Amino acid sequence: MRLLSVLLLLWSVGASAHTHLTASVPANNAMLMKAPETLSLSYSAEVILLSVEVTDSNGNNVSFGFKPVTTAASQFSWPLPVLKPETYVVDWTIVGKDGHKVQKQYSFMVH
Structure with missing residues (x-):
């Protein structure tokens, strides 16, 4: 049991050390009355940013350069x-300095 506790502690420390998204505009789950300009x-x-995709609710890519x-x-x-x-999803993939590839997504809505 003690070994399991030590392993879980080490894993949680390592997992929290990975690079993560700290802020986004639009923000995750934002409900906007005006379309964002950026x-x-x-x-x-x-990080090295490998990919960013914005898709609409039908899965169509939004081209933004x-x-x-x-x-x-x-x-x-x-x-x-x-x-x-409509609702949009932002998918992003990065590689952190620790060499770990991280892929996540978040969504926002324009009213």
Whole structure:
């Protein structure tokens, strides 16, 4: 039992050390009365941003000029086209300095 406790503690420390999204515009689960003009992602440390996709509720990609980045940074921003009222999903994939690939998503709604 003691070994299991030590292993769980080590795992939780390692898991929390991975780079994560600290802020986004639009924010996760935001309900906006006006379409956002930009998409901004901020991370807890410098990352290599492999991909970012914005899709509408039908799964259609929203083109906004994303290109993979080869230099590390902690903040990224792009202008968005005019978004019509509906729900959008932002999928992003990064590689942190620790070498771990992280893929997550969040959503927001334009009324």
